[in-house]
Amino acid sequence: MDTISIKNLFKLKSVPIETPKQEAPKDTDSKVETESPEESRKRTYHEAGYRDSSRTNGNHSTLSICLDAVYSKFQNEEKEMVEKQQKLKESYINEQKNRETEIKALTVSQETKEEQLKNKNKEVENHQNTIEALKAEILDLPRNPEKHNVKATKGASTKFWIGAFLLIPISLYLITFYISTSYSAFFKSFDAKSTVIQSVLDAQAFSKAWNAGAIEGAFVTLIPFVFLGLGFLIHMFSENKTTANYIKLGLLFVVTFVFDSILAYEIESKLYELNKTFNSPDFKIKIAFTKIQFWGIIFAGFIVYIIWGLVFDFVMKEHKEKDKIKNEQEIRQKNVLFLLEKINVLKKEIEEILGNIGTTKELIIKTRGRIEELQNIIDGVIIPTKDYKLYASEYVQGWITFIGEKIAVSKTEKQTMIESCIETYNINLETVGANSDNQNLVYLSSL
Structure with missing residues (x-):
């Protein structure tokens, strides 16, 4: 037994087990004939275990090597079972097809998102x-409004400021004129030394009116704004x-x-009464129309008022432009x-x-990796570890059967050998992934 070569340990051919000759029962042939392929396979592993144990005197160290050979044999047998492999791989093939469909959907989704991103x-x-x-356009509008379909006069801003500048002295003139003429017409007392100019334009009219009383002061102060208001209405x-x-x-x-x-008439009336003689007729409108100063007072106010109104109208129109x-x-x-704001919203959407797109690309990469894994599974051999455990246990049972029947040692030593064999068996199951906790898992091996 010590001269057996190591090659014989991996030689897993089915050979008859050398057992004492016994008379076979009459119905043995009928049982073999009706034995299922699974039972036949189990019996083969059992016999192989018995035979290999007989060659090594049940050595548990050798059992570890033999179980590796048994696993290789089981692998080769499973590889040859084409229909069984196809059935085991069917779920992986279906998953691969689903993953490929998922890749197409993800690719379409990515292309759609990239098109959206482009838009x-x-x-x-x-x-x-x-x-x-x-x-x-904002910068060019003041220079070329017509270029941008804006109906506005080019250079309106310059004309506006010129008109506004002219309005200031004209307004001051009107205020001064109407303060003086209204004071002279309604409140001032003329004397013989007063000239026409002094009678119309009194430098102290404003202060004299307020000294005369609040009513007089308010009247001469506010009356110019009546004319300015009338000028504003001209524009409106x-x-x-x-x-x-x-x-x-x-x-x-x-x-x-x-x-x-009325102002000119009142002033002219006071001047006429001041210079009136016993032969002079009473002052009437006809007489006022013949006086140059009467028309001078009217046009000094009325004409300037019209000018102010026209300039104001021009300024407002230019301002409108x-x-x-x-x-x-x-x-x-x-x-x-x-x-x-739209750009900010679009940037958030982008x-x-x-x-x-990044998430989709990651999913595509992950899915392609899974497809490759599935392809490796499909191209390889699927080893059902639960089945291996079944046949490996048959092999070990045959091994232990020889120890129990043929090894002539004490009961205690025989029990120790059996326990060592069982421990070796469990280690092998752990190594190939066929332990009791994972007995329903599928062990994959690419050959």
């Missing part, structure tokens, strides 16, 4: 180009060119002319802000799409 980036680019164009009525507004405008001129005539440009600039600036 979003294009939209952002278009908005940015529009913003640049709007900013350029001239904006809408209608017959009714033209009538109103004519009435304003008439009222102003009449009021200036200026406002048109300003309004157009504000509209474009609001459009810029609106587009910037970040979200990029995140989704």
Whole structure:
């Protein structure tokens, strides 16, 4: 037995077990004939264990090597069972097909997201180009309004400031004139030394009126603003060119002319009474119309008032032209802000799409890795460890049977040998992954 070569340990051919000759029962042939392939396979492993144990005197160290050979034999047998392998691999094949379908769906999803990303980036680019164009228009509008379809006069801002500058001295003139003339017409007492100019334009009219009383002071202070208000109405009525507004405008001129005539009449009346003789007739309107100073007072106020109204109307129109440009600039600036908000929203959407694309790519890589794993499983041999445990146990049972029947040692020593064999058997199961905890798992081996 010591001269058996190591090659004989891996030689797993089925040979008859040398046992004492016994008379076989009459129905043995019928049992063999009706024995199932599984029972036949179990019996083969059992016999192989018995035979190999007889060759090594049941040595448990040799059992470990023999179990490795048994596992290799079991592997080769499983590999040859094409139908069984196909059945075991069926779930993996189905999973692989599902994974491939998933890859296609993920690829379509990725392409869709990339197209969305392209469109979003294009939209952002278009908005940015529009913003640049709007900013350029905002700067160019005051110089070339007609270029941007804005009906406003070029250079309106310059004309506006010229008109506004002229309004200031004209307004001061009107205020001074009407304060003096209203004081002279209604409150001043003339003397023989007073000249026409001194009678109309009194340098101390404002202070004298307030010294005379609050009513007098308030009257001469506020009356210029009545004429300025009438001038403002000229502008308002001239904006809408209608017959009714033209009538109103004519009435304003008439009222102003009449009021200036009253002031001139009062002043001329006082001067006439001052120089009146016993032969002079009473002062009447006909006499006033013949006095040069009467017309001088009227035109010194009325004509300047008309000039003020026209300049004010011109300034307001120029301001309106200026406002048109300003309004157009504000509209474009609001459009810029609106587009910037849209760009911010689009950038957030782009970040979200990029995140989704990254996640999709990771899933595709992970799924392709799983497909490769499944392909390795399909290309390899699936070893059902539960089945291996069944046949390995048959082999060990045959091994232990020989020890129990043929090894002539004490009962205690025989029990020790059996326990060592069982321990070796359990170690082998752990090594190949066929332990009791994982007996329902599938052990994969690529050959």
